[in-house]
Every structure is written in C-alpha cells, then in structure tokens.
Amino acid sequence: MAHQWRGVIREYADRLPVTEATKVITLGEGGTPLVHAQKLSELTGSTVYLKVEGMNPTGSFKDRGMTMAMTAAVEAGAKAVVCASTGNTSASAAAYATAAGLKCAVLVPEGKISMGKLSQAIAHGATLLQVDGNFDNCLDIARKLGDSYPVFLVNSVNPARIQGQKTGAFEIVDALGDAPDIHVLPVGNAGNISAYWKGYKEYSAPFESATAGTLPAVSTKTPAMWGFQAAGAAPFVAGHPITEPDTIATAIRIGNPASWDTAIAARDESGGFIEAVTDEEILDAHRWLSAKEGVFVEPGSAAGVAGLIKKHAAGEVPTGKTIVITVTGHGLKDPQWALRTEDGSEVQPVKVPNDVVTVASELGLEEN
Ligand code: F0G
Numbered sequence: 035m036a037h038q039w040r041g042v043i044r045e046y047a048d049r050l051p052v053t054e055a056t057k058v059i060t061l062g063e064g065g066t067p068l069v070h071a072q073k074l075s076e077l078t079g080s081t082v083y084l085k086v087e088g089m090n091p092t093g094s095f096k097d098r099g100m101t102m103a104m105t106a107a108v109e110a111g112a113k114a115v116v117c118a119s120t121g122n123t124s125a126s127a128a129a130y131a132t133a134a135g136l137k138c139a140v141l142v143p144e145g146k147i148s149m150g151k152l153s154q155a156i157a158h159g160a161t162l163l164q165v166d167g168n169f170d171n172c173l174d175i176a177r178k179l180g181d182s183y184p185v186f187l188v189n190s191v192n193p194a195r196i197q198g199q200k201t202g203a204f205e206i207v208d209a210l211g212d213a214p215d216i217h218v219l220p221v222g223n224a225g226n227i228s229a230y231w232k233g234y235k236e237y238s239a240p241f242e243s244a245t246a247g248t249l250p251a252v253s254t255k256t257p258a259m260w261g262f263q264a265a266g267a268a269p270f271v272a273g274h275p276i277t278e279p280d281t282i283a284t285a286i287r288i289g290n291p292a293s294w295d296t297a298i299a300a301r302d303e304s305g306g307f308i309e310a311v312t313d314e315e316i317l318d319a320h321r322w323l324s325a326k327e328g329v330f331v332e333p334g335s336a337a338g339v340a341g342l343i344k345k346h347a348a349g350e351v352p353t354g355k356t357i358v359i360t361v362t363g364h365g366l367k368d369p370q371w372a373l374r375t376e377d378g379s380e381v382q383p384v385k386v387p388n389d390v391v392t393v394a395s396e397l398g399l400e401e402n
Contacts, residue, residue: 038062039062039064039065040060040062041058041060041061041062041063041064041101042060042063042064042098042101042102042198042201043056043058043060043101043102043105043198044058044060045064045065045201046201046204047245048243048245048246048249049201049204049236049241049243049249050102050197050198050201051194051197051244052105053244053245054245056105056109057105057108057109058101058105059101059104059105059108059130059133059134060101060105060133061091061092061097061101061129061130061133062091063090063091063097063098063100063101064090064097064098064201064202064205065205066085066086066087066089066090066202066205067085067086067089068083068084068085068086068205068206068209068210068358069083069084069086069327069329070082070083071083071084071327071329071359072327073322073326073327074322074327074339074342074343074359077343077346078342078346078351078353078357079351079353079354080215080216080351080352080353080354080355080356080357081355081356081357082342082357082358082359083206083210083214083356083357083358083359084323084327084329084339084358084359084360084361085202085205085206085358085359085360085361086329086361087202087335087360087361087362087363088330088331088332088335088361088362088363088364088365088366088367089364091129092122092125092126092129092154093122093125093150093154093363093364093366093367094122094125094126094362094363094364094367095122095199095202095226095360095362095363096122096123096125096126096127097126097129097130098198098199098201098202099126099190099194099195099196099197099198099199099225099229100123100126100127100129100130100188100195100198101130101198102194102195102197102198103115103127103130103188103192103194103195103198104127104130104131104133104134104136104188105134105194106186106192106194107134107136107186107188108134108136110186112136112184112185112186113136113137113184114136114137114138114139114184114185114186115127115131115136115137115138115139115185115186115187115188116138116139116140116141116176116179116180116185116186116187116188117138117139117140117141117176117187117188117189118140118141118142118169118172118173118174118175118176118189119140119141119142119147119151119169119172119189120142120143120146120147120169120222120284120285120286120287120288120334121142121147121148121150121151121152121284121285121367122151122285122362122363122367123140123188123189123190124140124142124147124151124154124155124160124162125151125154125155125158125367127140127155127160127188128140128154128155128157128158128159128160129154129158131158131160132158132159136186137161138158138159138160138161139160139161139162139163139179139185140155140160140161140162140163141163141165141172141175141176142155142162142163142164142165142169142172143164143165143167143168143169143171143172143287144164144165144166144167145164146168146169146284146287147284148284148332148367148368149368149370150366150367150368150369151367151368168278168279168287168288168289169223169279169287169288169289170275170279170288170289170290173189173191173223173290173292176189177189177191189223189292190223190225190228190229190292190293191292191293195225195229196225196228196229196232196293196296197229198229199225199226199229199230199233200229200230200232200233200236201233202226202229202230202233202360203217203229203230203231203232203233203234203237204233204237204252206358207234207237207252207253208252210356210358212253212254212255213234213237213238213253213254213255213256213257214257214355214356214357214358215255215257215258215352215355215356215357216257216258216260216306216352216355216356216357216358217230217234217257217258217259217260217357217358217359217360218260218261218262218338218339218341218342218357218358218359218360219259219260219261219262219338219359219360219362220261220262220263220283220285220286220334220335220336220337220338220360220362221261221262221263221270221286221291221297221308221337222263222267222285222286222287222288222291222334223288223291223292223293224261224270224291224292224293224294224296224297225292225293226360226362227259227261227293227297227300227301227308228293228296228297228299228300230259230300230360231256231259231296231299231300231303231304232296234253234256234257234304235256235303237251237252237253238251238252238253238254238255238256239251256304257304257306257358258304258305258306259300259301259304259306260306260307260308260309260338260341260342260345261297261300261301261306261307261308261309262308262309262310262311262337262338262340262341263286263308263309263310263311263337264279264281264282264283264286264287264310264311264312264313264316264334264337265281265310265311265312265313266279266280266281266287266313267279267280267281267283267286267287267288267289268310269288269289269290269291270291270297270298270301270308271308271309271310275289275290275291276289276290277289281313281316282313282316282317282333282371283313283316283332283333283334283336283337284333284334284368285332285333285334285335285362285363285368286334286337309341311337311340311341311344315340315343315344316333316334316336316337316340317333317336317371317374318340318343318376319336319337319339319340319343320332320333320335320336320365320371320372321376322336322339322343323336323339323361324365324372329361330364330365330366330372331361331362331363331364331365332362332363332364332365332367332368332371333368333371334362334363335361335362335363336361338359338360338361339359339361342357342359384396
C-alpha cells in the first residue's frame with residue numbers, strides 16, 4: 035500500500051519533544067528529495083547531493099521548524115503568533131498559523147523581501163508590517179513583542195524551531211545510510227546550521243527518547259559543516275555583527291545572527307568553517323543549478339553551491355567524498371534573477387508569428 039509522508043513530527047516523533055497527546059499542526063512538510071547533482075559531482079570528483087528544501091509546502095526549509103513552533107504555540111494556548119523575517123519564515127508562519135487557527139503578525143524589512151514571499155504571507159491572511167529597518171531590527175521588535183505582549187514568538191530563537199529543523203539531517207542520513215563527509219549550506223540567522231549539527235550529533239550517538247527509551251545510533255560519523263554567507267552580510271567572517279548588511283540574496287541579508295553561539299559550535303565541533311561568497315558568485319551558482327542540474331532555487335539558496343564551486347576552484351574540495359548541499363528555498367520565490375543574463379541585461383523572449391515555418395526556422399529545424 036502506498037505510504038503518505040506524515041510530516042516531520044509524526045515521522046520523527048520519538049526524537050522530538052512531543053507525546054501521543056500532542057495536537058500536531060502539519061502541512062506535510064519534510065520528506066524532500068535528495069537529488070544527485072551530476073555536474074557538481076563531475077566538477078569536484080566527489081559525490082554531491084542537493085537536499086531540495088524548496089519542495090516543502092511553502093517552498094522553503096522553514097516549514098520543518100514551523101510545524102514544531104506552531105504545535106508548541108497551540109500547546110501553550112496562544113491565540114496569536116509573531117515573527118520577524120526576510121520572507122520565508124513569514125510565508126511559513128502565515129501558512130501554519132492558518133492551519134492552526136491562530137492569528138499571525140509578521141515583521142519584514144521594507145522593500146527587502148521578494149514578491150513571492152510577500153504574496154504568500156498576504157495570501158494566508160497574516161498581518162504584514164513593513165518595518166523601516168533591516169531584519170535585525172525586525173527581530174528585535176518581535177522578541178520584545180513576545181516578551182511583553184500576548185503573542186507567541188515563532189522565530190528560531192524559539193527552540194521548537196531548531197528541533198523541527200534538525201529533521202533535515204535525519205532524512206539525509208536515512209537516505210544515504212550514513213552521514214555525509216561534508217554538509218554545505220547558506221548561513222543567515224544561523225538557525226539552520228545549528229539545527230543540522232544538532233540533528234547529525236543526535237543521530238551519531240545513542241539517544242534518550244522521551245517516549246521510546248534509548249534509541250541506538252543511526253550514523254557512524256558526523257559531517258564537517260561548511261557554511262557560506264553573502265560577502266556583504268558576513269558577520270561570522272568578520273567575527274562580529276554587521277550594522278548595514280547588504281546583498282541581493284535578501285533571504286540571508288542579516289547582520290546580527292540570533293543563533294551565534296550554536297553556529298560557532300557547529301563550525302568548530304564539526305571541523306568546518308563559515309566563509310563568504312560574493313553576490314556575483316551567488317548568481318553564477320544560481321544559474322549553474324538551474325541550467326546544469328535542473329534545480330531552480332532562490333539566490334540565497336545558491337550560496338552553499340557558490341561556496342563549493344569557489345572552494346573547488348581553490349583546490350580545497352577533497353575528491354571521493356560524499357557531500358550534501360542544502361538548497362533552502364524555491365526559485366519561484368524570487369524568479370526575477372533567472373531573467374537576467376550573465377552580463378546583467380534582461381532576457382527578452384523571442385516573438386514569432388503564428389506560423390510553423392517561421393517557428394521551425396527560429397528553432398533551427400529543417401523539415402524531414
Ligand atoms: N536560505 C533561505 C532561503 C532563507 O530564507 C534563510 C533564512 C536562510 C537560507 C538562512 O538560514 O537563517 O537559518 O541561517 N531566512 C530567514 C527568514 C531569516 O526570515 O526567512 P538561517
């Protein structure tokens with residue numbers, strides 16, 4: 035009989051802070067494809083996979099954490115939730131709040147979130163406020179609202195979010211049979227690198243389950259975590275927060291990451307690093323993914339791929355290894371970048387008359 039994926043909470047219930055009595059708020063998130071990246075594998079001489087998180091219900095990895103956060107909100111008796119966002123968290127919060135029957139308020143930096151993400155929050159009925167400030171300012175306000183007003187904070191400073199997001203690591207190990215050697219991903223507010231590291235660590239040792247006793251280790255090792263930030267928004271590379279972060283990759287336009295310490299721990303305990311890639315490198319990787327691998331992502335999501343390509347060019351990617359790159363959000367979130375050529379000009383679709391001979395000639399086809 036066909037098996038319907040039940041969302042990350044039900045699939046990994048024994049490794050999450052839930053019980054049989056928990057009322058689960060889910061839209062069926064997780065269970066995303068681990069796609070063999072043929073061209074990146076050929077390029078590097080390692081076996082490279084893409085964890086395609088754009089396939090989640092709202093088109094980004096945020097849904098993994100949001101199912102947990104919204105479940106916790108309902109459990110806490112909340113009536114309303116709030117988050118700050120560069121766009122994907124707000125889209126996810128709005129959808130999951132709808133599923134939970136809760137009110138949702140989202141704070142986004144004015145003019146700095148993509149049209150797709152803005153439409154999602156509006157479509158799901160969230161109250162969207164554009165703040166005259168950047169993401170870090172929005173998160174400040176959201177935290178204060180959560181502390182002093184009757185609203186439940188669903189940003190990744192809420193540990194429920196990290197719990198949900200760690201399931202990405204579980205799925206990768208379950209698919210590969212062991213942990214990869216290297217895990218590559220973009221870093222913004224740094225929740226995801228923290229969550230993946232937590233997931234990999236928990237799967238590599240016996241785990242004290244709240245409901246199922248001691249679970250055996252699933253993997254024999256943990257990967258090195260390679261994080262990449264946009265060069266104009268790279269506080270981990272600078273070693274301190276940045277006050278005016280800037281990048282075309284609006285998803286990761288963040289100067290003061292909330293999960294600072296856990297991201298540093300993920301980097302150092304795993305033997306990895308967090309480095310930067312330029313906007314041009316991000317856009318090149320964005321084009322590489324869509325044109326060579328068949329995977330369409332939003333620019334911020336391409337930062338990990340940009341980093342791998344850059345490291346390879348520097349001769350710093352080992353061969354014969356297994357490498358997983360999380361591509362975090364769907365290309366349709368922010369499609370305008372696909373319509374830009376390498377030299378920055380707009381792609382103009384060719385117009386043709388309603389006539390097969392002209393169409394064939396335009397396509398370079400000769401009649402049989
Ligand atoms: N990729 C995408 C597509 C994102 O939307 C984000 C973060 C990241 C990567 C970075 O992940 O913050 O866990 O290090 N987006 C947040 C938001 C900030 O509001 O949607 P992180």
